[in-house]
Amino acid sequence: MVENNELVYLYGFTPRNSDRMENFISLIEEQLKLDAKILVILIHDGVIGLTKKGIMPETMKKLLNLSIKIYGMKPDLLARGLNPNEIDNRVECIDYENLVDILAVTPKIASWM
Secondary structure: OOOOOOEEEEEOOOOOOHHHHHHHHHHHHHHHHOOOOEEEEEOHHHHOOOEOOOOOOHHHHHHHOOOOEEEEEHHHHHHOOOOHHHEOOOEEEEOHHHHHHHHHOOOEEEEEO
16 A cells, blocks of 8 residues: 655645636646656545535545545545545545655655645
8 A cells, every 4th residue: 555655745725616626637747747756645634525426526526636645534535524435436545544654754744734
């Protein structure tokens, strides 16, 4: 599960706030041009819009189509009444133990909350 990533982003804003998400995506796209190894972990309201049954914001679709690994925090999904078994297949659910494992081996961590 633990990967070698140069940078992990913790993203906690709702994707329904498209300006923040667009800025975030633009930053990642620029870093990917430099071959950065990036992982995104959606936390807090960042998990909103991930279910297959609901309407996914366009910005979330754009994020999920980037060539990066994306995780969603299972406790945050549950706290918002979202079923972790019904989220988009491009997102892997993790718990706090997994989060700690990932952050422990990552040299750079940036928080967008």
